[in-house]
Amino acid sequence: MTGVWVAVLVTAAGCYALKLTGLVVPRGVLSNPRVRRFAELVPIALLAALVAVQAFGAGQSLTIDPARLAGLGAAVAALLLRAPFLVVVVVAAGTAAVLRALGVA
Amino acid sequence: MARARVRPVRDGVALGLAVGVSGVAFGAAAVGSGMNVAQACVLSLLAFTGASQFALAGAVAGGAGLIGGVAGAILLGSRNALYGLRLADLLPHRGIRKLVAAHGVIDETTAVTLAQPDVAAARLGFLATFVTIYLTWNLTTLLGAFGAGRLGSPQSLGIDVVGPAAFLALIWPRLRAGRTERAVGLAGAVIALATTPFLPTGMPVILAAFAALGGALISPQPASPQPESPQPEVP
Numbered sequence: 001m002t003g004v005w006v007a008v009l010v011t012a013a014g015c016y017a018l019k020l021t022g023l024v025v026p027r028g029v030l031s032n033p034r035v036r037r038f039a040e041l042v043p044i045a046l047l048a049a050l051v052a053v054q055a056f057g058a059g060q061s062l063t064i065d066p067a068r069l070a071g072l073g074a075a076v077a078a079l080l081l082r083a084p085f086l087v088v089v090v091v092a093a094g095t096a097a098v099l100r101a102l103g104v105a
Numbered sequence: 106m107a108r109a110r111v112r113p114v115r116d117g118v119a120l121g122l123a124v125g126v127s128g129v130a131f132g133a134a135a136v137g138s139g140m141n142v143a144q145a146c147v148l149s150l151l152a153f154t155g156a157s158q159f160a161l162a163g164a165v166a167g168g169a170g171l172i173g174g175v176a177g178a179i180l181l182g183s184r185n186a187l188y189g190l191r192l193a194d195l196l197p198h199r200g201i202r203k204l205v206a207a208h209g210v211i212d213e214t215t216a217v218t219l220a221q222p223d224v225a226a227a228r229l230g231f232l233a234t235f236v237t238i239y240l241t242w243n244l245t246t247l248l249g250a251f252g253a254g255r256l257g258s259p260q261s262l263g264i265d266v267v268g269p270a271a272f273l274a275l276i277w278p279r280l281r282a283g284r285t286e287r288a289v290g291l292a293g294a295v296i297a298l299a300t301t302p303f304l305p306t307g308m309p310v311i312l313a314a315f316a317a318l319g320g321a322l323i324s325p326q327p328a329s330p331q332p333e334s335p336q337p338e339v340p
Contacts, residue, residue, distance in 0.1 A: 003171055004139075004140060004144055004165055004171070005144060006171075007161060007164070007165070007171045007174060007175050008140075008144050008147055008148050008151075008152075008161070009147075009151070010175050010179075011148065011152050011157060011158075011161050011175050011178045011179060012147070012148060012151035012152040013151075014175070014178075014179035014182065015152045015153070015154050015157050015178070015179060015182040015185070016151070016152075016207065016208060018179070018182045018183055018185050018186045019154075019182070019185045019186065019188075019189055019207045019208060019209075019210040019211075020189070020204070020207040021186045021189065022185065022186035022187060022188060022189015022190045022191075022192070022193065022210060023189040023190075023192065023193050023196065023203060023206070023207050023210065024189075024193075025186075025190070033325045033326065034321050034322065034325045035321075036187070037320070037321040037324070037325045037326070038317055038318060038320075038321035039183055039184060039186070039187050040184070040187070041285070041286070041289050041316075041317035041320045041321055042180060042181075042183055042184070042314055042317040043156065043181055043183075043184050043275075043276070043279070044276050044279050044280070044286055044289050044290050044293065044317065045289050045290065045292070045293030045313045045314055045315075045316040045317040045320075046160075046177060046180060046181050046293065046310055046311075046313055046314060046317075047156060047181070047272045047273075047275055047276040047290075047293075048272075048276060048289075048290035048291070048293040048294045048297075048313070048316075049293040049294055049296065049297035049309065049310045049312075049313030049316075050159075050160060050163060050177075050268070050269070050272045050297075050310055051269045051272045051273050051276075051294065052293075052294035052295075052297050052298050053163075053297050053298065053301060053309060053310060054163055054265075054268050054269040054272070055269050056298060056301075057301055059306065060301060060302060060304075060305075060306065061301075061302060062298065062301060062302065067263070067266075068265060068266050068269075071263055071266035071270065072266060072269055072270060072273065075266075075269075075270040075273050075274065076273070079273065079274060079277045084123070085124070085127050085130075085271070085274050086126060086127050086129070086130060088270055088271075088273075088274045089127070089130045089267055089270050089271050089274065090130075091270075092263070092266045092267065092269075092270030093262060093263035093264060093266050093267050093270070094263060095263065095266075096263030096265070096266045097261060097262050097263035098263075100260070100261055100263070101261065
């Protein structure tokens with residue numbers, strides 16, 4: 001539990017430092033278009049990786065959990081229908097929960 | 106004069122309320138992944154940037170990979186530094202007010218601030234969005250964290266799907282922005298899955314940053330002109 005507290009506080013400090021950095025660094029630092037583009041693309045690469053790992057991961061091995069994948073499929077459907085963030089999340093969790101409760105997945 | 110003050114406040118409060126309630130999803134996911142209520146709330150209070158918070162919760166659920174999880178969560182916060190660059194001229198320039206304003210530099214405040222016609226309206230829009238979303242996000246984090254523990258096991262509630270569904274919703278507008286964005290997302294996912302069996306938890310996600318590096322080297326310019334403000338999502 002102590003480890004989690006350290007992780008929480010270090011993450012919070014790092015996130016705040018990044019926010020402040022943008023307000024205090026000279027503007028020229030990120031004038032290079034490749035640096036700017038990298039900073040734009042990093043969240044996409046990391047978030048996509050997180051989706052994949054959390055969809056198929058079970059610790060260090062890969063697994064197929066039908067209820068979890070069905071929930072993510074429902075999230076995609078909700079996104080295609082332009083549902084707001086919270087609706088997407090609730091539909092995804094609800095789909096997995098219902099399938100598990102019914103014992104079909 | 107009055108009307109010039111109404112619009113930024115209205116924009117900020119509306120967006121702040123709409124997005125801030127997503128804290129309930131974070132609170133539930135954090136407790137479902139093994140954090141306690143206090144840890145979930147402190148993270149929302151002090152980190153206050155959604156993607157990083159969900160990422161750290163995912164790492165805690167994964168078990169051993171806390172160092173990798175922290176690194177990934179902080180890396181995800183790097184876009185806020187870019188937002189700060191764009192907001193620096195519009196926000197307070199020095200002192201404690203600048204230090205407080207920095208905490209509010211996230212997707213939504215940037216979107217509202219940059220959409221205003223002048224500096225006074227921009228500052229008002231920033232303040233309205235920051236205050237609304239900060240209160241809502243933290244209050245609903247507390248509700249979600251308490252609720253998740255009371256209602257049943259995380260697995261039976263489908264809370265293991267909340268994290269990936271939230272990430273998917275977060276990148277969805279960016280994936281629609283262009284071919285490079287989609288290629289980078291796909292490459293990031295493939296890199297992470299391919300290395301998962303061989304690396305400690307958390308590291309595969311950080312390695313996925315190489316997909317962004319490749320994308321930036323191959324296609325330094327966005328396909329379409331950059332929108333004036335970022336897509337609103339969760340903080």
